[in-house]
Amino acid sequence: MERRRNKMRTVIKLFSFLFLLSIVKGYSQDFNKEELSYSEFLGYVKKYHPLVKQANLEVSSAQAMLMVARGGFDPKIEVDYNKKEFKGTEYYSLLNSSFKIPTWYGVEIKAGFDETDGQYYNPQNRTPEAGLTSLGISVALGQGMFINQRMADVREGKLQLKLSDAQRKLRAIEVLYKASEAYFEWRKSYNEAELYKSYLGFASTRFNGVKKLIELGDSPAIDSVEAGITVRKRELNVENGNLKLAKAKLNLSNYLWIENVPVELEDNVKPEQNLIQTLEETLKTSAMMVNSETFEAHPKIQALETKMSMLEINRQLKANSLLPKLNVGYNYISEPSYFNSFNADDYKFNIDFSIPIFLRKERGGLKLAKLKIQDLKFDIDQQRLELKNKIKAQQTEIASLKRQKNVIDNLVKDYVTMLNSEEKLFSFGESSIFLINSRENNLVSAKLSQISIENQYYISNAELYKILANPD
Incomplete structure (x- = not known):
């Protein structure tokens, strides 16, 4: 059996050699004129x-x-989950998840789901028992509106x-x-x-x-x-x-x-x-x-x-840095079961503003x-x-x-x-x-x-x- 295998390997090697030889010979024939x-x-x-x-x-x-x-404009899924349990007591269970879609002109669309449970957690993180959903938008009204690094x-x-x-x-x-x-x-x-x-x-x-x-x-x-x-x-x-x-x-x-x-x-x-x-x-x-x-x-x-x-x-990016940073975000929040019924009073809103006084770095x-x-x-x-x-x-x-x-x-x-x-x-x-x-x-x-x-x-x-x- 082993002898037959060795013979097959020898035959395969011989055919491989002849095939390569024919290729090289075929190439050389192109110049044999x-x-x-x-x-x-x-x-x-x-x-x-x-x-x-x-x-x-x-x-x-x-x-x-x-x-x-x-890739800077690829949608992104983020999940942050933290839990602490000690001696049979659940201190906290925090889930923050989001789905972000960056768009061209400094606008980012975001959907999220948060859920909080336990006996010891920051009250501002409290959510309904079924969790809290959100859908919102973040807009750069200063730097990054017309051009940004992405x-x-x-x-x-x-x-x-x-x-x-x-x-x-x-x-x-x-x-x-x-x-x-x-x-x-x-x-x-x-x-x-x-x-x-x-x-x-x-x-x-x-x-x-x-x-x-x-x-x-x-x-x-x-x-x-x-x-x-x-x-x-x-x-x-x-x-x-x-x-x-x-x-x-x-x-x-x-x-x-x-x-x-x-x-x-x-x-x-x-x-x-x-x-x-x-x-x-x-x-x-x-x-x-x-x-x-x-x-x-x-x-x-x-x-x-x-x-x-x-x-x-x-140059456009440097000129854009002379503008103040002004980012405005709005997120509508709701329990998952009530998401279809819109209530304008349920929201999160944020403003982020900053500007250097002399702008020497930006002007330079x-x-x-x-x-x-x-x-x-x-x-x-x-x-x-x-x-x-x-x-x-x-x-x-x-x-x-x-x-x-x-x-x-x-x-x-x-x-x-x-x-x-x-x-x-x-x-x-x-x-x-x-x-x-x-x-x-x-x-x-x-x-x-x-x-x-x-x-x-x-x-x-x-x-x-x-x-x-x-x-x-």
């Missing part, structure tokens, strides 16, 4: 990255805080939801920006590695050709040394390029998740090569998509304006609340100006990098023409390996500059995307 586009990569980060999910907790936390604030907490809780959404966007955009940097660095390293590989191939072909020419006596032996030096330089470049690519790929993998499973790129996956045509649409950074409404909808401005609204609630608190609002207004004005200038500066940089890219593209074409011309001259015996290597080195440097400027252009767009802070 020729190209991972930037928009697709960004979509994975938005949906699955833990730090983006963590940013979403800001809103959930604010919802919980709002629930706590609304009302302020609920209003701030609603504003906190809006503030948390803005903070969520600011936290998420940081993750997306860093993920974009990792993708662009991977693309740059990939293109550099491919460039070095291709020119290593050219150098190796040229080296073999020079050796044949030397064997035929058509070229001096020193040419093989120079061609060999170029091959070794290219081999070194390829090795360094592969190292950079491996590190860039591992850095990119920090941002690749599906559900709770991190995913590592396969070696055959390439970055998007047509990125320059799709980038602005993916990041929404084209000049047509950035307008005056961007400033007001910006999460940082929204967060500051929400904080301003919260400070305004605090109100002044501080007003100063905080004024301070935040200055901050909002400054943030609007800085945001406007940052966007303008980034757009200027993007436009400049576009022009630089056009220049470097033409420069690369010219270097290609020069190299092709030099190779033709060499085939006619009118050039040398030294000149070909010089032309090729200039071309490689120009292409590396081309890759670098392209990468700067991508990062500059990502920085504008970060400034605009619209991750959704």
Whole structure:
């Protein structure tokens, strides 16, 4: 029997392992393809990255805080029961119970039931044998009538939801920006590695050709040394390029998740090569998509304006404290059996009044609340100006990098023409390996500059995307 149980456990474990393996394999197959586009990569980060999910907790936390604030208006049942009995004598038995319903504007509805029994108790607590019921209302006619702490907490809780959404966007955009940097660095390293590989191939072909020419006596032996030096330089470049690519790929993998499973790129996956045509649409950074409404909808401005609204609630609360405390309560009381027959002479009535003479604490608190609002207004004005200038500066940089890219593209074409011309001259015996290597080195440097400027252009767009802070 025990052997059968162990066998069943082994089978269950095996199936569980195979199931998990199939899940992980299924995830890896999503990236087992020729190209991972930037928009697709960004979509994975938005949906699955833990730090983006963590940013979403800001809103959930604010919802919980709002629930706590609304709890201040929950109906409440209170029961207070005291009894004393000593040496067979019941000194007293006191029952006070109530059901309270707080409402919005400083009004509280209350129903109660009191019962008193025994030989020794305060006469004012005496009730009929069946007990005493009450139904009444308490109204704040001074402080707390138009705003009180419970009302302020609920209003701030609603504003906190809006503030948390803005903070969520600011936290998420940081993750997306860093993920974009990792993708662009991977693309740059990939293109550099491919460039070095291709020119290593050219150098190796040229080296073999020079050796044949030397064997035929058509070229001096020193040419093989120079061609060999170029091959070794290219081999070194390829090795360094592969190292950079491996590190860039591992850095990119920090941002690749599906559900709770991190995913590592396969070696055959390439970055998007047509990125320059799709980038602005993916990041929404084209000049047509950035307008005056961007400033007001910006999460940082929204967060500051929400904080301003919260400070305004605090100011109203401080202004309300200048009013005297005046609470009036009325309760109709009756025996349970007579409750249906109303008698206006049976009631409890109370007035609670107080006011500080100088109100220095209250006036000082109100002044501080007003100063905080004024301070935040200055901050909002400054943030609007800085945001406007940052966007303008980034757009200027993007436009400049576009022009630089056009220049470097033409420069690369010219270097290609020069190299092709030099190779033709060499085939006619009118050039040398030294000149070909010089032309090729200039071309490689120009292409590396081309890759670098392209990468700067991508990062500059990502920085504008970060400034605009619209991750959704």
